Amino acid sequence: MRTAVVSPKGDSKFLLQMRRGGLVKVYDSCLMAGSLYKSLLVSERTTAEEVVQLVLHCYNSSDRGSKYSLYEVCPIKSYERALHSNELPLRIQQNWPSPEHFCLPPQTESGGHT
Template sequence: MLKHVQLSPYRARAADTLSLSSNASYSSLSPEPLSSRSSSYSSLSDTHQTTTIKVYARCLRPDIEYKTLGITFQTTCHEVVQTILNKYRMRHRDPNLFYLTMEVTVRNTGVRTVIDLDKDARPAALQSCHPKGDSRFALQSHRGGLVKIYDSVLMPGSQYKSLLISERTTVDELIQILLNCYNSKERVEQFSLYEVCESQEYQRKLHPDDSPLQVQQMWSPTQEFHFLIRRNRDYRRRSVKSSWTPELSAIPCFSRLSLSQPEPSTSYPDYENYFYI
């Protein structure tokens, strides 16, 4: 993965200018004279200056060839992905499923190289390092997995919503996608995601940084598991990340089994974090 390297703003201005104007810095990268490329390098000193990039995005829909975006030299690949999804109103799509690639062509030889970009890379800065037309960006997608979340707390009358998400997508990110689907302005911290097993009558509150797809991959196919989103009764705005502790209050039972049945024996040593009803 190619990451963008940025000089510290506390470095001396003279040192930055010297590194960008030195013939040795990039004379080996392009046969063009210094004067034809000095404008693109000098533009890096103004991080708020805007430029345009063209992103090919057929992976979203076959009818989408490319999208031209105006960005700054500080705009990251992750922000570009978010912008494209918002432009096409794909609020249900997980941004973690997508990434940018940069195709670079060497004019003299015609050799093309495709580079996977890190989510923190700066496309505008990378584009400025090559002559116009010698590079292009494309949106690519990772393989994900389908999760089903019962979300009636967000939309009365809704039973569940199925979403395709990445393995690295966290609980908080999944909740935010659900909120986006319903154009809700509520905060992520107001909700929690639970792993529910009806056959064993328990619920487990997931940590905000857990990966729902990875949790789902551990489920036994012979048991009835699903995800449930619930509102936090003791909601407090998170100011800093603190150590997480499971919710200790009683959790209503959503099982189809009768509550009049005897409580199951707590003989599950591997499920010490689970709540049994």
């Protein structure tokens, strides 16, 4: 963790602290045809709802985040589970035995993920 203190002229001071984090790969072809995924640097405290908002922001989308769900998917075991909006994707991902066998695709309200 790094901490930086910036002291501009006057009485103002800014303190920046970075939380521990990591990369979460979100498959986003439902938002942008031809896109494979977005790699997002998130903190251990970033929720699934916030990850969806980050992906939407990447595309300047005006869609409501509530239209999408983040899913934990394992194609090898034919397993998928919707993450609750308050779950922490980075922590979930850190528990995976092999990250390349899992993905976090957003799913639309209509139930399909792409």
